[in-house]
Amino acid sequence: MCATCGCGTSGGVTITADPGHQHQHQHEHEHEHEHEHKHTPTPAQAREQRRVVVERDLLARNDEQAHRNRERFQASGVLALNLVSSPGSGKTTLLVATIERLLRRGGIPIAVIEGDQQTSLDAQRIRATGVPAVQINTGSACHLDADMVDRALDHLGMGEAPEGGPGVVFIENVGNLVCPAAFDLGEAHKVAVLSVTEGEDKPAKYPAMFRAADLVVINKCDLLPYLDVNVALIEEHIAAVAADAQVLRVSATTGEGLDAWIDWILAASPPTDAR
Ligand SMILES: Nc1nc2c(ncn2[C@@H]2O[C@H](COP(=O)(O)OP(=O)(O)OP(=O)(O)O)[C@@H](O)[C@H]2O)c(=O)[nH]1
Numbered sequence: 320m321c322a323t324c325g326c327g328t329s330g331g332v333t334i335t336a337d338p339g340h341q342h343q344h345q346h347e348h349e350h351e352h353e354h355e356h357k358h359t360p361t362p363a364q365a366r367e368q369r370r371v372v373v374e375r376d377l378l379a380r381n382d383e384q385a386h387r388n389r390e391r392f393q394a395s396g397v398l399a400l401n402l403v404s405s406p407g408s409g410k411t412t413l414l415v416a417t418i419e420r421l422l423r424r425g426g427i428p429i430a431v432i433e434g435d436q437q438t439s440l441d442a443q444r445i446r447a448t449g450v451p452a453v454q455i456n457t458g459s460a461c462h463l464d465a466d467m468v469d470r471a472l473d474h475l476g477m478g479e480a481p482e483g484g485p486g487v488v489f490i491e492n493v494g495n496l497v498c499p500a501a502f503d504l505g506e507a508h509k510v511a512v513l514s515v516t517e518g519e520d521k522p523a524k525y526p527a528m529f530r531a532a533d534l535v536v537i538n539k540c541d542l543l544p545y546l547d548v549n550v551a552l553i554e555e556h557i558a559a560v561a562a563d564a565q566v567l568r569v570s571a572t573t574g575e576g577l578d579a580w581i582d583w584i585l586a587a588s589p590p591t592d593a594r
């Protein structure tokens with residue numbers, strides 16, 4: 320059980336490298352230890368103290384694994400991007416369009432780690448492009464953590480020199496605008512995807528996610544003519560909570576703005592001879 324948001328991360332996580340080869344992982348990696356307090360806090364105080372300790376331990380352990388993941392990515396020259404957003408903002412659609420463009424350029428190995436509570440639908444959409452994808456089903460957990468990504472990388476064989484990188488590993492997080500902000504996966508950058516259909520105020524209401532992002536991709540801009548939404552106001556809200564974040568307006572379905580997104584990825588990638 321994850322003490323940060325109360326979601327279940329201790330059991331029920333499934334990592335699927337390809338259809339038909341299902342590996343069940345039932346790791347007991349989130350033990351909660353009862354600490355007896357000799358002093359006499361009220362039961363509510365004791366519960367709160369224990370919650371704070373468990374949360375701190377959990378995030379500290381996650382940060383340690385994230386650090387190891389980051390070293391693993393850097394050792395093989397892999398750019399790891401952690402895509403975070405509400406459900407349905409268009410992360411997978413954007414990834415498919417991005418992969419098609421990167422494949423056309425050639426010379427860049429790509430792999431994808433897909434995070435969803437259930438189903439392998441998104442991994443299947445990625446594999447249809449010819450790029451390897453590992454699906455993490457988090458069960459009741461509402462975000463990926465660094466340990467899940469470590470295990471997914473073992474299945475991918477990427478992020479591990481010499482047979483892996485250099486290249487790009489896209490990590491599509493579970494659709495959730497709150498909890499993925501707190502969990503470092505070892506990525507180089509968090510990229511927040513916000514669709515115009517969500518309204519202008521989401522960055523103001525969920526500031527942690529936007530503050531954690533180095534880039535905010537405003538998606539579904541093709542729909543702006545049909546919506547009562549002011550995209551400039553979305554950008555003002557982003558700037559108010561995340562002044563340093565870069566912002567791009569795109570449409571994953573029409574391709575509008577995707578050249579700038581591809582340029583951003585290539586600029587963020589470690590230099591290689593292939594490019
Ligand atoms: N009009 C329009 N629709 C889009 C765009 N991008 C995605 N969609 C649609 O939005 C819906 C959700 O897209 P997904 O790519 O599945 O979104 P997601 O963020 O991966 O969703 P989860 O993984 O479930 O969180 C689909 O019906 C897409 O076709 C876009 O740029 N414009």
Ligand SMILES: [Mg+2]
Pocket residue numbers: 410411412441491
């Ligand atoms: Mg998706």
Ligand SMILES: [Zn+2]
Pocket residue numbers: 324325326461462498
């Ligand atoms: Zn949560």
Ligand SMILES: [Zn+2]
Pocket residue numbers: 321322323324325326327328460461462498
């Ligand atoms: Zn959690």
